[in-house]
Amino acid sequence: xxxxxxxxxxxxxxxxxxxxxxxxxxxxxxxxxxxxxxxxxxxxxxxxxxxxxxxxxxxxxxxxxxxxxxxxxxxxxxxxxxxxxxxxxxxxxxxxxxxxxxxxxxxxxxxxxxxxxxxxxxxxxxxxxxxxxxxxxxx
Numbered sequence: 001x002x003x004x005x006x007x008x009x010x011x012x013x014x015x016x017x018x019x020x021x022x023x024x025x026x027x028x029x030x031x032x033x034x035x036x037x038x039x040x041x042x043x044x045x046x047x048x049x050x051x052x053x054x055x056x057x058x059x060x061x062x063x064x065x066x067x068x069x070x071x072x073x074x075x076x077x078x079x080x081x082x083x084x085x086x087x088x089x090x091x092x093x094x095x096x097x098x099x100x101x102x103x104x105x106x107x108x109x110x111x112x113x114x115x116x117x118x119x120x121x122x123x124x125x126x127x128x129x130x131x132x133x134x135x136x137x138x139x
Contacts, residue, residue, distance in 0.1 A: 052078040052099060061125040067107035067114045070095065074120035079103045081118075102128055111135040 056076030063070045068086040072079060081103035084095035093113065095105035102119035117129040 052076055057123060059124045061118075063116060063118065063125075063127065065114070065116075066090075067109070067116075068092075070105040070116050070118070072103060072118045072125045074123050074125050075099075076123055077101065077120050079118060079120050079125065081105060 052075035056074075056078075058073055058075050060071065060073040060082070063072065066087060067090050068084070070084050071082040073082060074080075078099045079102055080098040081095045082097075084092045084105040084107070086092050086107055090107050090109040093106040093108050096103040102117055104115055104117040106113060106115045108114075111134055113133045113135075115129070115131045115133075116127060117131075118125050119128045120126070
């Protein structure tokens with residue numbers, strides 16, 4: 001009986017581990033987020049200024065949401081932030097022009113802020129992260 005219980009516990013632990021790994025790796029691609037493909041920079045190559053491959057195709061994308069638009073383009077694995085334009089009632093706090101492995105823009109309206117991070121996956125701009133924050137009331 002003890003052997004069955006032990007075998008069940010080991011099988012349950014392996015199943016949970018495999019499930020967590022599968023959801024975290026496959027889930028990122030399903031949501032169109034996270035590093036995928038061959039264009040993810042190797043850590044030792046990611047340091048220092050990025051320069052585009054001169055033979056890489058230029059692929060642009062405009063990301064639109066309630067905050068406004070963030071225009072980006074990829075030249076291979078190198079990302080550029082071209083313009084950040086706020087919607088009415090929003091303002092651009094900052095945006096990164098690149099060249100870099102990813103670029104981001106921060107938009108704010110009242111006590112809310114939204115940060116969009118874009119990286120290049122196989123030469124095309126992909127949203128890597130969208131972070132929304134609300135500032136606490138100053139009472």
